[in-house]
Amino acid sequence: MSTTSNHSAITSYAKAPARTINAGGVSYAYRELGPKGGVPVVFFVHLAANLDNWDPRIIDAVAKEHHVITFDNRGVGASTGTVPDSVEAMADDAYTFIKALGFDTIDVFAFSLGGMIAQALVLNHPELVRKLILTGTGPKGGKDLDKIAGITYYDILRATLTRSDPMEFLFFNRNATGKRAGKAFVKRLEERTADRDAPITVKAFQTQLKAIKKWGRGSSADLSTITHPTLIANGDNDRMVPSVLSEDLHRRITGSELIIYADSGHGGIFQFHDQFAPLAVEFLAR
Numbered sequence: 346m347s348t349t350s351n352h353s354a355i356t357s358y359a360k361a362p363a364r365t366i367n368a369g370g371v372s373y374a375y376r377e378l379g380p381k382g383g384v385p386v387v388f389f390v391h392l393a394a395n396l397d398n399w400d401p402r403i404i405d406a407v408a409k410e411h412h413v414i415t416f417d418n419r420g421v422g423a424s425t426g427t428v429p430d431s432v433e434a435m436a437d438d439a440y441t442f443i444k445a446l447g448f449d450t451i452d453v454f455a456f457s458l459g460g461m462i463a464q465a466l467v468l469n470h471p472e473l474v475r476k477l478i479l480t481g482t483g484p485k486g487g488k489d490l491d492k493i494a495g496i497t498y499y500d501i502l503r504a505t506l507t508r509s510d511p512m513e514f515l516f517f518n519r520n521a522t523g524k525r526a527g528k529a530f531v532k533r534l535e536e537r538t539a540d541r542d543a544p545i546t547v548k549a550f551q552t553q554l555k556a557i558k559k560w561g562r563g564s565s566a567d568l569s570t571i572t573h574p575t576l577i578a579n580g581d582n583d584r585m586v587p588s589v590l591s592e593d594l595h596r597r598i599t600g601s602e603l604i605i606y607a608d609s610g611h612g613g614i615f616q617f618h619d620q621f622a623p624l625a626v627e628f629l630a631r
Contacts, residue, residue, distance in 0.1 A: 354380045358404040359537040361415075363396075365423070368445035371438070374423035374542065375416035379408030384475050386452045386629060387443060388415040389459030391481070392497070392557065393550045395422030395542040400615045401533055406622035407454065411629060416442055418462070420549050422542040428552040432458075432485070432560045436465035443473065452476045452629055457586060457611065458553060461485070461560050467573065468566055477575040478625055480614045481583060483590030484568060484597065490561025493585055494554040515585055516612025523609070526616040568597040575601035576628045578621060580613025602628075 355361055361378040376396055377385075386407055390398055396415050407413055419438040420428035429435055439462055443451060452475050455463035460482025467474045483490055500514035513527035545553075575598045579591040588605060595603040604624070606613040614621045 354378065354408075356405060356408045358399065358401040358408070358413075358415075363423070363540045363542070366442070366445050369438070369441045371419050371424060371426040371441070373416055373419070373442045373445070375414055375442070377412065377414045378404070379411050379413045381412050383412060384450050384452050385412040385414050385448060386454050387439075387448075388413065389439065389453060389455035389463050390415065390417075391457035391459055392493070392553050393545050395545055397534060397537060397542045400530060400618055401536055402618040403614065403622045403625070406618075406626055407629070410626055411452070414446070417542065418442075420552070421545055428549040428556075430552050430555050430559065432461045432556050433465045433469075435462045435556065436469060439466055440470055440473070449473070450475050452478075454478045454625065455480065455482065456614070457481045458557060461557070464566070464568070464571075467571055468568075471570070471573070474573055476629060477571070477573050478578075478628065479575060479591075479594060480578045481580075481586055481591075481611050482594070483586045484565055484594055485560050485563045486565035487561060487586075487590045487593060489587050490590070491558045493557050493561070496585055497554065512612070516610055517616060518580075518582055518608065518610050520608075523616070526609070526612070530612060530615045568594070569599065571598045572600075574628070574631070576604070576625065577601055578604040578606070578614050580606050580609030580611060580616065582609065583611045583613070585611045 355378045361376040365372045417424035419426040453463045460479040501511045504511040504514050510531045517523040517527035577595050579588050595601050606617045609616045
C-alpha cells in the first residue's frame with residue numbers, strides 16, 4: 346500500500362466525491378473514501394435510502410483505516426435503471442457493480458434491506474466476500490419480515506403528522522433516549538451539503554417493499570454454508586426487522602458474533618455509533 350496516496354486520502358464522508366461507473370447498461374452512483382489498497386469495505390444501504398443515508402460517524406471511523414465504497418443499487422438515487430422486485434436480483438446488480446470496479450475480494454457492511462442483499466450475494470458468490478457485517482437485518486423467510494411494509498407506511502404517516510423524519514420513528518424508540526438519538530442521527534445526515542444524492546422515487550421505494558415481502562415469504566436459505574467471519578448487530582427493540590431475527594442469523598451462521606444494544610431499535614448501531622464503529626473497525630482489522 347503506498348503511503349503517499351494514503352496521506353492524501355479523504356476520510357470524511359461529507360467530502361467524498363460523487364462518482365459513477367457504467368456496468369450492465371446501468372450507471373451506478375457511488376462514493377469512495379479512505380486509503381486505497383487492501384480489501385475495500387462495501388456498504389449496502391437500507392430500504393428507501395440513498396448515498397446520503399449513511400451515518401458519517403460510522404463511515405468516517407471505518408474510512409480512517411479502510412478503503413470504503415458506498416453505492417446506490419440499480420434504480421435508486423442517482424443510479425439509473427429500475428429497481429428489481431427481488432432481493433436476489435438486487436444482489437446480482439451489486440455483484441455487477443463490484444466486479445465493474447475491478448474487485449475480487451471485498452468486506453461487506455450491510456444494514457437492513459442491505460443485509461438481505463448481502464446474504465444473497467455471499468450465498469451466490471462466497472469467494473467474493475472476506476468478512477460480513479450484518480446489522481438490523483434478517484434471513485430469508487424470517488418471521489414477520491413480510492410486515493415491514495405496513496409498519497413503514499404507518500410510521501411515515503406518524504412522522505408526517507408530527508413534521509418529523511420517518512427514520513426517527515422507524516429506527517429509534519419513542520422514549521426520551523430514542524427521540525434524542527433519532528434527532529441527532531438525522532442531523533448528522535445533513536452534514537454533507539454539496540453534491541447530495543437524488544431522493545428515491547415512490548415507485549422505487551414500493552418495489553423495494555415488494556422485494557422485502559417476497560424475501561420474508563420465501564423459503565429459508567441454508568446459511569450454514571456461510572463460513573466467513575460474521576458480525577451481527579441490532580437494537581433490542583427493532584420494530585422493522587424483529588431483533589429475534591438477528592439471534593436467528595447468529596444461530597445459523599457458524600462462528601458469528603452477535604451484539605444487541607439495549608434500549609434501542611432498528612437504528613441501534615447509529616444510536617450507539619460511538620461503541621459500534623470502533624468494534625466494526627476492530628473486527629475488520631482481525
